[in-house]
Amino acid sequence: MASTQHVLLSPAELAYLHASLSLTPPIRPDGRTRTQFRPLVAETGILPGANGSARICFADGTEAIVGVKAEVERTQSRHDDETVYVEGAANNGGDGDAETKEDSRTGDSSWAEMTVEIPGLRDDDSGTAFLAAMLSEALLADGEFARRLWINRRFHWKLYLDIILISPPLSYPLPLLSLTTHLALLSTRLPRLQSEGDEDPFFDDDWAAAPHLFPRPTTTTPTHRPPITLLVMAVGDSIIFDPSKEELAVADVALAVSVSGDRSEPGEGGAGRKLRLLSIRTIDPPSRLTPPGVANAANSAYGAGNGAPQKMAEARTAEAEAAAEEGVWRAPRGGAKRAVLGALVQKVLEAGGVVDEVLDALEGVDLG
Amino acid sequence: MPREAEPSLSERQFVLQALQENLRLDGRELDQYRPLELSFGDQYGVADVTFGRTRVLAKASAEVTVPYADRPLDGIFNIATELSPMASPAFEVNRPTETEILLSRLLEKTVRRSGALDTESLCLVAGQKCWSVRVDVHVLSHDGNLIDAACLAVVAALRHFRKPDTSIEGGVLTVYTAAEREAVPLSWLHSPFCVTWSFFGDEGETAVLDATRLEEQVRVASCTVSLNKHGEICQIAKLGGVPVDAVALLQCTAVALTKVKEFSELVDKKLAEDVKKRDKGGFMAELSAENER
Amino acid sequence: MPLDTSAYNLALLRVDGRRWNELRRVHAQIRTQAAADGSSYLEMGHTKVMCVVTGPSEPGPRRGGAGAGGGGGSGGKDAEVAVSIVIAGFSSVDRKRHGKGDKRTLELQSTVSNALSASLHTHLFPHSQINISLHVLSQDGSLLAALINAATLACVDAGIPMTDYVAACTAGSTSTYAANDEAADPLLDLNHQEEQELPGLTVATLGNSDRVAVLVCESRVQVGRLEGMLAVGVDGCKQMREILDRVVREKGQRMIQEGTVERGVGLNDMDVD
Numbered sequence: 001m002a003s004t005q006h007v008l009l010s011p012a013e014l015a016y017l018h019a020s021l022s023l024t025p026p027i028r029p030d031g032r033t034r035t036q037f038r039p040l041v042a043e044t045g046i047l048p049g050a051n052g053s054a055r056i057c058f059a060d061g062t063e064a065i066v067g068v069k070a071e072v073e074r075t076q077s078r079h080d081d082e083t084v085y086v087e088g089a090a091n092n093g094g095d096g097d098a099e100t101k102e103d104s105r106t107g108d109s110s111w112a113e114m115t116v117e118i119p120g121l122r123d124d125d126s127g128t129a130f131l132a133a134m135l136s137e138a139l140l141a142d143g144e145f146a147r148r149l150w151i152n153r154r155f156h157w158k159l160y161l162d163i164i165l166i167s168p169p170l171s172y173p174l175p176l177l178s179l180t181t182h183l184a185l186l187s188t189r190l191p192r193l194q195s196e197g198d199e200d201p202f203f204d205d206d207w208a209a210a211p212h213l214f215p216r217p218t219t220t221t222p223t224h225r226p227p228i229t230l231l232v233m234a235v236g237d238s239i240i241f242d243p244s245k246e247e248l249a250v251a252d253v254a255l256a257v258s259v260s261g262d263r264s265e266p267g268e269g270g271a272g273r274k275l276r277l278l279s280i281r282t283i284d285p286p287s288r289l290t291p292p293g294v295a296n297a298a299n300s301a302y303g304a305g306n307g308a309p310q311k312m313a314e315a316r317t318a319e320a321e322a323a324a325e326e327g328v329w330r331a332p333r334g335g336a337k338r339a340v341l342g343a344l345v346q347k348v349l350e351a352g353g354v355v356d357e358v359l360d361a362l363e364g365v366d367l368g
Numbered sequence: 369m370p371r372e373a374e375p376s377l378s379e380r381q382f383v384l385q386a387l388q389e390n391l392r393l394d395g396r397e398l399d400q401y402r403p404l405e406l407s408f409g410d411q412y413g414v415a416d417v418t419f420g421r422t423r424v425l426a427k428a429s430a431e432v433t434v435p436y437a438d439r440p441l442d443g444i445f446n447i448a449t450e451l452s453p454m455a456s457p458a459f460e461v462n463r464p465t466e467t468e469i470l471l472s473r474l475l476e477k478t479v480r481r482s483g484a485l486d487t488e489s490l491c492l493v494a495g496q497k498c499w500s501v502r503v504d505v506h507v508l509s510h511d512g513n514l515i516d517a518a519c520l521a522v523v524a525a526l527r528h529f530r531k532p533d534t535s536i537e538g539g540v541l542t543v544y545t546a547a548e549r550e551a552v553p554l555s556w557l558h559s560p561f562c563v564t565w566s567f568f569g570d571e572g573e574t575a576v577l578d579a580t581r582l583e584e585q586v587r588v589a590s591c592t593v594s595l596n597k598h599g600e601i602c603q604i605a606k607l608g609g610v611p612v613d614a615v616a617l618l619q620c621t622a623v624a625l626t627k628v629k630e631f632s633e634l635v636d637k638k639l640a641e642d643v644k645k646r647d648k649g650g651f652m653a654e655l656s657a658e659n660e661r
Numbered sequence: 662m663p664l665d666t667s668a669y670n671l672a673l674l675r676v677d678g679r680r681w682n683e684l685r686r687v688h689a690q691i692r693t694q695a696a697a698d699g700s701s702y703l704e705m706g707h708t709k710v711m712c713v714v715t716g717p718s719e720p721g722p723r724r725g726g727a728g729a730g731g732g733g734g735s736g737g738k739d740a741e742v743a744v745s746i747v748i749a750g751f752s753s754v755d756r757k758r759h760g761k762g763d764k765r766t767l768e769l770q771s772t773v774s775n776a777l778s779a780s781l782h783t784h785l786f787p788h789s790q791i792n793i794s795l796h797v798l799s800q801d802g803s804l805l806a807a808l809i810n811a812a813t814l815a816c817v818d819a820g821i822p823m824t825d826y827v828a829a830c831t832a833g834s835t836s837t838y839a840a841n842d843e844a845a846d847p848l849l850d851l852n853h854q855e856e857q858e859l860p861g862l863t864v865a866t867l868g869n870s871d872r873v874a875v876l877v878c879e880s881r882v883q884v885g886r887l888e889g890m891l892a893v894g895v896d897g898c899k900q901m902r903e904i905l906d907r908v909v910r911e912k913g914q915r916m917i918q919e920g921t922v923e924r925g926v927g928l929n930d931m932d933v934d
Contacts, residue, residue, distance in 0.1 A: 046798075047709075047751060047798060047799060048707075048799075049707075049751065049752070049753075049754065049799050050751040053751070057694070059695075060695075060696060061694055061695035061696020061697065062696060063694055063696075065711075065749075065796070065798065067749055067750070067751030067752075067798075068751070069750065069751045069756045071755075071756065115750060115758070117747050117749075119713070119745055119747065119794040120745065120792075120794070160750055160751070160756050162749050162750040162751050164747060164749055164796055166694065166711055166713060166796055167694055167696045167697060167713060168696065168697070168713070168715055168792075168794075170696055466767075466771050469764055469767045469768060469771070470768060470771065472764065473764055473765070473768045476764075477879055481879065482881050483881070571872065572872075588779075589779070591876065595884065599883060599884040599885070600881050600882065600883055600884070601878060601881065601882050601883070601884055601887060602881055603878060603879055604862065604876055604877065604878035604887075605876075605877055605878075606873065606874075606875060606876040606877070607768070607771060607772040607775055607776075607875065607877065608771075608772050608773075608774065608775025608776035608777075608778070608779060608874060608875055609775055609776075609779055609874070610779045610874075611779065611780075611866065611867040611870070611872035611873055611874040612872060612873055613871060613872050613873070614866075614871045614872070614873050614891055614892075614895050615871070617873055617876060617891070618887065618888055618891065621884060621887060622884075625884060
């Protein structure tokens with residue numbers, strides 16, 4: 001999918017950017033190291049009317065707010081069909097020995113609804129639709145999240161996640177939106193269930209008693225965390241995290257990688273975290289969207305009356321490309337190399353790497 | 369998107385200067401409407417309103433449908449406005465302009481939200497069947513003051529409209545044709561009308577009623593007041609524009625009330641005339657074998 | 662949820678404990694966002710609105726849903742004020758999805774745009790566009806008023822020349838629409854519950870004058886009640902203007918103290934003491 005609008009940079013500027021980013025270590029325009037994130041300000045619980053909310057402000061001024069609202073919804077009659085239910089129970093039988101068959105929870109991905117609003121873009125714009133799809137895909141990837149919304153066999157929580165980008169889309173907003181969603185989900189609380197079994201649910205009025213959707217990490221039990229989606233790009237041999245708009249313009253390949261960092265065993269820092277890869281999506285950098293300029297000499301349409309065969313024109317194009325001019329950056333053609341993709345993913349999943357750093361930082365945010 | 373031709377500088381200057389001297393291009397007083405015509409079609413529920421060169425046609429229709437799930441006891445009432453390229457080249461089909469959105473919102477607030485039509489009376493079987501009344505507003509010619517004309521047309525059309533009579537026996541709903549049973553008028557509660565003021569001058573000190581298209585293009589602000597003849601405000605909309613003195617706005621509302629009473633009388637009179645025209649002794653007279661000898 | 666207005670006659674206190682002429686708590690901030698040319702955050706009671714202004718700038722390619730344009734039209738001799746309003750799904754008690762094509766939102770957009778373009782000196786920026794994007798985070802009545810106030814503050818922050826503040830608030834009446842009771846009290850600054858049950862209107866005035874830029878009434882009310890409601894509303898707008906002015910001055914002072922802005926750079930006429 002396409003990332004944001006075009007940047008107005010001259011070929012020379014692009015070449016400079018490309019060259020400085022390909023150095024080892026790369027020199028980034030804003031002086032960050034390869035793995036450094038933009039500094040951010042985060043707060044949670046800003047909306048008293050929502051079940052959970054968060055706001056993140058990056059230092060470059062981009063800002064997003066996410067509100068989570070939950071409603072009780074009647075589960076579709078799927079469970080009336082006993083065979084299907086039993087089948088579902090069998091599938092989830094391995095969840096835990098403590099759970100009896102009756103207790104086994106099933107989830108449906110339609111229980112969480114995600115909408116993204118970006119100022120200046122229409123609701124049905126492909127950009128917003130893709131963003132929403134990528135974010136919800138990561139969230140619902142393992143089915144674990146939807147299972148949390150289970151109340152009883154007849155009812156479930158319907159979770160609405162409204163993601164709003166407040167600032168104009170200065171850089172590709174995916175990491176910002178993902179981190180904000182992560183925080184909002186961490187701060188989400190659902191009223192405590194007081195009814196039992198499959199009766200119509202009723203809840204405890206006391207908000208203070210409401211448990212979090214994602215329980216606080218304790219030292220004894222493993223905890224699940226919502227996923228985060230990071231943007232990683234490669235220029236030459238350098239792998240760069242959280243690229244800005246200008247950096248993205250010269251990317252050879254850009255990936256949106258969703259990971260979840262569940263703490264499988266108690267421990268300090270990133271040591272006890274088990275990183276799981278949930279999804280990978282390639283992001284088209286802007287350079288891919290413009291057809292590369294073709295020199296007149298290589299253009300078959302230009303003065304093509306002489307019946308020059310297509311092959312010759314193609315050969316000339318390749319020739320012209322090979323003879324790259326110094327100081328002019330040409331957008332890479334063709335797909336990314338598998339080795340590069342592999343290196344990118346490996347870098348993301350590195351223990352004690354960027355993901356751990358980000359998750360630790362987000363855990364440090366006061367959840368109110 | 370085609371844009372409307374803007375009046376030239378000299379044209380603009382001329383209109384504004386004349387207004388400063390309390391003169392209008394067509395020789396009207398500032399608070400005078402253009403000659404107003406209202407006629408009804410052969411069918412029930414068709415009203416044709418003409419203000420000078422502005423002409424609006426409204427047609428009411430009804431059908432039996434399922435009520436909305438959240439309002440099982442209410443019928444459905446909709447006003448549809450579409451400004452077609454027929455009225456002005458600036459209007460395009462399927463692409464609502466600001467004018468169209470504001471017009472439909474105003475009609476909605478004036479007629480629907482003020483409860484002019486008793487929607488509960490449209491309910492036939494709670495939660496299952498109800499009447500859906502729909503008014504389509506067609507602008508045939510646009511020479512300013514669409515709002516007032518459209519509102520008058522909608523109200524007149526709905527008051528003229530007759531929906532087929534129905535009966536329910538043992539859970540079976542019967543809709544009678546006009547030949548079986550006389551159609552019945554809608555349950556109408558009050559008749560709101562819109563009066564639109566246009567303001568001119570640096571501080572909006574000149575207030576003018578029933579502006580023509582040219583005047584609308586050079587005005588600095590406008591304010592639409594909707595009232596009924598009992599002196600109830602249904603809606604006021606001064607959506608931005610140059611600020612106007614609060615006291616002047618109050619005076620405008622007072623004048624609007626007298627205009628609304630005139631509209632009310634006009635509609636009543638025309639409706640009565642129409643009834644007289646249609647009434648040739650009623651159904652019985654038609655069936656009777658006697659003829660004039 | 663019917664509002665028990667009978668209690669009002671006993672204690673002369675409203676559902677939230679205010680008297681008839683009291684505003685709710687107003688909290689406002691400007692320059693909340695570094696990336697924008699102008700930004701603001703405004704709370705009127707539980708109604709919370711954020712505003713971001715970009716421009717005046719070259720009008721970009723026409724994008725769908727960029728908002729209703731007002732004030733002269735694009736490409737003309739005046740700058741176009743393009744407003745887009747996003748009403749967050751979580752802003753009301755029951756979640757409701759507000760599409761961008763919603764007619765009510767479009768009407769709000771065009772009202773804010775027209776109200777501001779009359780006060781902004783748009784003729785100074787020909788062939789350009791001022792983008793105002795408003796985000797509604799929480800609604801509890803007086804939405805239009807909050808939107809106008811937030812947009813005004815953000816325009817001040819963006820440094821766009823304007824005649825004066827456009828300050829807005831709502832006013833209502835304790836009478837029902839049918840009863841023409843003279844004893845009905847006008848009320849200032851309606852919350853959501855009052856807005857549902859009582860007749861009310863939104864007023865926006867220009868600066869300290871009695872001149873009304875926006876007057877929107879969406880409920881049935883006797884014409885006799887209008888004068889009282891309008892008078893209270895205009896008075897409330899003046900109070901609101903004072904509040905907005907104080908916010909701007911305090912921020913200006915702080916910026917000078919912090920050294921963000923040098924004293925005397927374009928701030929000659931600002932009395933800082």
